[in-house]
Amino acid sequence: MLKVVTVEDMALGKDYVTQECSIARALEVVGERWTLLVVRDAIYGVRRYNDFLVHLGIPRAVLSARLRTLTEEGILDKRRYQESPPRDEYVVTERGAALWPALRALGQWGREYVDGSRLRIFRHADCGGDVEAYGTCAVCGTLVPVADVVMVPGPGLDSAPADPVSRALLRPKRLLEPLETDPAQPAH
Amino acid sequence: MLKVVTVEDMALGKDYVTQECSIARALEVVGERWTLLVVRDAIYGVRRYNDFLVHLGIPRAVLSARLRTLTEEGILDKRRYQESPPRDEYVVTERGAALWPALRALGQWGREYVDGSRLRIFRHADCGGDVEAYGTCAVCGTLVPVADVVMVPGPGLDSAPADPVSRALLRPKRLLEPLETDPAQPAH
DNA sequence: CATGTAGGTTCAGTGAACGAACCTACGGTG
DNA sequence: CACCGTAGGTTCGTTCACTGAACCTACATG
Structure with a gap:
């Protein structure tokens, strides 16, 4: 059986498919629920997991997912600020x-x-x-x-x-x- | 049976609960998937159901829901532009x-x-x-x-x-x- | 050795989005 | 009159994402 790779394999419904528009491109990256509020907090100076958590009242699983994708997108930078116990902080980048x-x-x-x-x-x-x-x-x-x-x-x-x-x-x-x-x- | 009305009855998960923030307030209104793209199209001059539909590639049910809430929120104005057959158009308001x-x-x-x-x-x-x-x-x-x-x-x-x-x-x-x-x- | 804290993951339940099919009202054509 | 096309929807079953609670790990403290 030949399996043809098509557009539908592009993962999830996150993409506003044929939209030739930079607004749509932006929303593909930061348009999910909670995402812009995480970025807002990061710009306000929030950097730690627990601070995002209590300030936003966001489910932990969603916060973890958002921090991961925002880091992958280069909007936040995850960096270790102490070794023992290991602690990371999320710092907003220029892009963010x-x-x-x-x-x-x-x-x-x-x-x-x-x-x-x-x-x-x-x-x-x-x-x-x-x-x-x-x-x-x-x-x-x-x-x-x-x-x-x-x-x-x-x-x-x-x-x-x-x-x-x-x-x-x-x-x-x-x-x-x-x-x-x-x-x-x-x-x- | 006494039914106590609580915060949970507030309908849906649309609200960013305790957020004291005008960004969060704005996103409660226009932060759902597709909503900002509908507003974008409306500002570009799109006014008719089918034009939104083909241009956005949005499911019909979602488009109907967005047009309804945007109209309720006073961001679009639904108005009849011909009687027979009955045809409505959605015009962006000052608020939109x-x-x-x-x-x-x-x-x-x-x-x-x-x-x-x-x-x-x-x-x-x-x-x-x-x-x-x-x-x-x-x-x-x-x-x-x-x-x-x-x-x-x-x-x-x-x-x-x-x-x-x-x-x-x-x-x-x-x-x-x-x-x-x-x-x-x-x-x- | 029990407790607390930071930073997560896992999981079952629910609500929203998706795409296809269907419906209504009307106009035009043969 | 039958049939087709178009605009503007609604309905419905499936899939997907969000939610809240519970659990887990690593380390520090008393």
């Missing part, structure tokens, strides 16, 4: 950070047309101006690169969240820089 | 057109980091300048509103596609304006 304009635009739309309240405010680190709708600084007018964005909590944000990652994100922080969570209080 | 910056940013990322080839080129209708990475015009520098964008085929695009919608999209066209497909050739 380049998704920031898309995420910011989505967030802008969500705030304007879905939510209404101001949850997080993004400021230009150099001059303190607000980052506006299209990514420019309201004060100096320059197009603010993701590494020069400082995130501060907005008035609509819960000021005493349950999980330590959300609490750490209440402090003003520069994007891409690693998030420092409070050391867990000893049960004693 | 406001997704353009996010779609453009996603497409920009796809072109830079996934695909490489230039499939579609967006120009400022007023002056003919290219629309750049962050939505500004390369010539006059203004932030180009979606209604002033003209889409022309790029060098990477197939010049003789099979379906009539892709063929119609080869002609330069202004975004949001209705797409005019070739009348189907009579079989005779």
Whole structure:
């Protein structure tokens, strides 16, 4: 029996088949459920498995799958930061950070047309101006690169969240820089 | 029997539960598979059920579901354009057109980091300048509103596609304006 | 040696996507 | 009138992905 290899063997229903479109190509990579939220957290500075887990409330199996494919796609970089016990962290790459304009635009739309309240405010680190709708600084007018964005909590944000990652994100922080969570209080 | 209504009754797994984040809010609305591609087509000027169907290659049941929820969400407007036989069209609203910056940013990322080839080129209708990475015009520098964008085929695009919608999209066209497909050739 | 923590994998159940078939309403043609 | 074509759907069985819970490994600590 001759087995002909066809397009259908291309694995899964992840691909938007004949779409000749860079939006579709992008969504093939980051369009699955949870994926863009993992990238968002990575840009916010989340790097560790458990921090993604508690902050996103994502099933472990799905988180493992997303971290693996994002690493394979070169959007995250998995690297060992201590040997004993072996611990890895996932650091966003340039390719991943380049998704920031898309995420910011989505967030802008969500705030304007879905939510209404101001949850997080993004400021230009150099001059303190607000980052506006299209990514420019309201004060100096320059197009603010993701590494020069400082995130501060907005008035609509819960000021005493349950999980330590959300609490750490209440402090003003520069994007891409690693998030420092409070050391867990000893049960004693 | 007392039936207590709980969070689990909230229908489906569509919601990113406790996410206090406008990106998550946006993705709750437009984050399902196919949804952003339907909005993209609507912004490109596609308005009719069958045009979405052949251009996207989407299962009919899924298309019906997406058109329904997008209409309910006020992103598309379903309206009757002829009475006999009854025919409806789906027109993108202001709320839907406001997704353009996010779609453009996603497409920009796809072109830079996934695909490489230039499939579609967006120009400022007023002056003919290219629309750049962050939505500004390369010539006059203004932030180009979606209604002033003209889409022309790029060098990477197939010049003789099979379906009539892709063929119609080869002609330069202004975004949001209705797409005019070739009348189907009579079989005779 | 028991307990805790980080970072996973495995598995059964469920909900969503898929593709094919079918249905309705109408217009045009012979 | 019978038949075909088209637009815009719905229905249905199968497959696939997401979910939540349980389990596993490696190491550190008391």
